[in-house]
Amino acid sequence: MARDRIRIGCGAGFSDDRIPPGVEIVERGELDYLAMECLAERTIARETLDRAKDPSKGYTPVLLERMEAIMPPALRRGVKIVTNMGAANPMGAARVLRQHAPGWGCPDYTCAVVRGDEVTDIMRAHPELPLMEDGAPLESLLPRMASANAYLGADIVAQGFATGAELVITGRVADPALFLGPMLHAFGWSYDDYPKLANGTLAGHLLECSGQLTGGCFADPGRKEVEDLAGLGYPLADVWADGRVEVSKTPGSGGRLDVATCTEQLLYEMHDPSAYITPDCVLDASGVTFRQLEKDRVALDGARGKPRTATYKVVVGYFDGYMGSGEMGFAGINALARAKLGIEVVKERLRRRGLTYEEMRVDLIGMNSLHGNDAGLCPEPYEVRLRIAARTPDKKAAEAVGAEVRSLHMQGPTGAGGGVNFGARQILAVKSVLIPRDWVKPEIVMERAQ
Amino acid sequence: MSLRVYDVGHARAGDKGNTSNISVTAYNDEGWQVLQRELTPERVLAHFRHLTPGPVRRYELPQLRALNFVIENALGGGVTRSLAIDPHGKSLSALMLTIDLPGHNEGRPAS
Numbered sequence: 001m002a003r004d005r006i007r008i009g010c011g012a013g014f015s016d017d018r019i020p021p022g023v024e025i026v027e028r029g030e031l032d033y034l035a036m037e038c039l040a041e042r043t044i045a046r047e048t049l050d051r052a053k054d055p056s057k058g059y060t061p062v063l064l065e066r067m068e069a070i071m072p073p074a075l076r077r078g079v080k081i082v083t084n085m086g087a088a089n090p091m092g093a094a095r096v097l098r099q100h101a102p103g104w105g106c107p108d109y110t111c112a113v114v115r116g117d118e119v120t121d122i123m124r125a126h127p128e129l130p131l132m133e134d135g136a137p138l139e140s141l142l143p144r145m146a147s148a149n150a151y152l153g154a155d156i157v158a159q160g161f162a163t164g165a166e167l168v169i170t171g172r173v174a175d176p177a178l179f180l181g182p183m184l185h186a187f188g189w190s191y192d193d194y195p196k197l198a199n200g201t202l203a204g205h206l207l208e209c210s211g212q213l214t215g216g217c218f219a220d221p222g223r224k225e226v227e228d229l230a231g232l233g234y235p236l237a238d239v240w241a242d243g244r245v246e247v248s249k250t251p252g253s254g255g256r257l258d259v260a261t262c263t264e265q266l267l268y269e270m271h272d273p274s275a276y277i278t279p280d281c282v283l284d285a286s287g288v289t290f291r292q293l294e295k296d297r298v299a300l301d302g303a304r305g306k307p308r309t310a311t312y313k314v315v316v317g318y319f320d321g322y323m324g325s326g327e328m329g330f331a332g333i334n335a336l337a338r339a340k341l342g343i344e345v346v347k348e349r350l351r352r353r354g355l356t357y358e359e360m361r362v363d364l365i366g367m368n369s370l371h372g373n374d375a376g377l378c379p380e381p382y383e384v385r386l387r388i389a390a391r392t393p394d395k396k397a398a399e400a401v402g403a404e405v406r407s408l409h410m411q412g413p414t415g416a417g418g419g420v421n422f423g424a425r426q427i428l429a430v431k432s433v434l435i436p437r438d439w440v441k442p443e444i445v446m447e448r449a450q
Numbered sequence: 451m452s453l454r455v456y457d458v459g460h461a462r463a464g465d466k467g468n469t470s471n472i473s474v475t476a477y478n479d480e481g482w483q484v485l486q487r488e489l490t491p492e493r494v495l496a497h498f499r500h501l502t503p504g505p506v507r508r509y510e511l512p513q514l515r516a517l518n519f520v521i522e523n524a525l526g527g528g529v530t531r532s533l534a535i536d537p538h539g540k541s542l543s544a545l546m547l548t549i550d551l552p553g554h555n556e557g558r559p560a561s
Contacts, residue, residue, distance in 0.1 A: 133468075133528075218460075220460070263473070263475050263514045264473060265462070267462065267464075267471070268462055268464040268471075269464035269465065269466055271471055273509050273518060286509075289513050289514070320531050325533075361526075363535055369536075370544075370545075371544070371545045373500075389535075390533065391531065391533060427530065429531040430530050
């Protein structure tokens, strides 16, 4: 299909992202495609566990709520959707949508499912693979492995749309590839046309965190103002067949999109700007420039593309014990000293119970919890909140942390208020390995009405 | 009167594993010259030393008047297992802005 220009919007930048701006960009954005990125690095490990308990589960928990709001207006307006909300079970996601969509007024649509990102068997067969973080062999994690997924590229997303599907559901796909995929499909770009792949990847990188391009994560009152931050609109990209890209946002929405917001988001989670590695290309963003064309519209220039690497990156999720935590507040005269006494009491009670921890962290919220300041140098605040968190392989020991903190209400220093026990949370940590591309077999499977 | 990074630029923090990256963008050309000259990786590491032994790498994007700092081992063992209240280090952009620089008024945006 020969299109000269397509418009791709972002409808979500993380799994629990706000839904109303996603509906708004579908209703008012005059989009051709909507991409929704909902799969953080470790989220898929949790969904893999959900699937182990119930084979019909394992997709992003907010899938139905989000799609009930998004699908009806999108299908009505001819906006095609791609999302990684399939998580650990893309086919399961497609099936549950098919059950519910008729009730939302969407009886007829075609859905393509991307499979092949899950590589746990390959990990088990290759314990010798070195971990990217520390070079240690993968073997040490295998007994505790919860999930392993390769970051697939835009080529398989484009194949999904090539079936004629209105909806493409994926598991693990590189975030920018959710945006580059529709471009490859709509324009028929060669998968070796690196200048175009670079532009599309840059656009995807800028859009994938939704409101972070349009004034989110930016406002500093009196310094950097954002108009109607409450009504923040999500971003969209106009992409031309020759690879040109302009970014903008939902017409009439709040927020701000200019050279400053684009610059901050360009470097967000980027290390060496000359080598941003994706499955599709190595983006060289070191010469990128932004041109403000009009209010809330910016042209992107200067992206360069280098050939993609011979490997896929795999993120391995593994169990790493439990974290327990709790908080308690103190205010007024001598608040800090009472908080410090509370900390010592909790530590001593845990010690007398014979409980030990791999690591324990103590924070004084209001003084040092975010920047790790030396509390001795901070001015003493009127109120302070103690927080204790600890990691241990023993779930009961983890539960004891928050319980002892909350007990300070009755058995701690005077005037302890607002205690919370956050309980024990199972830790799913992640590490990465690289594997040769030909070990992975991405495929498209059509989900059909039963 | 000393100059803070806050006075000449704005910042955003991102995370990957146990590595924080923080960009600093100048408001104007004068501010860019100050940042490029004074906001060295050594100065940044000194300010983050209580959180990490480093290393810190700096990348320059002069056409955007932006610096990108990659600060390794800064996230308490990594986003997924850190005990920190802000495991992603999203708030560390504000720590970057508190760094004092030699200088006076150059590079402050007109207000």
